[in-house]
Amino acid sequence: MSSLANLTSRPQVRALMCGNRFVYEIKVPNGYQETNYQFMRWLVDDFNSTYGRGERVQ
Structure with a gap:
């Protein structure tokens, strides 16, 4: 898994299992803010189009 911590233009995100979802x-300055699947999908698609799907980010 690539670390996004070294990509200052990208926010840090996480996915947690709560029950069955x-x-x-x-990440926001004072903790974490819940967001939706559509935003996460856009963020991942944008990342993949910029850095290439499956390539390692150092």
């Missing part, structure tokens, strides 16, 4: 969160 995923909860997606984005």
Whole structure:
């Protein structure tokens, strides 16, 4: 898994299992804020189009 911590233009995100569903969160200055699947999908698609799918980010 690639670390996004070294990509300053990208927010840190996480997905947690709560019961039988995923909860997606984005890091904000005072913690984490819940977001939705559509935003996470856009973020991942944008990342993949910029850095290439399957390539390692250092």
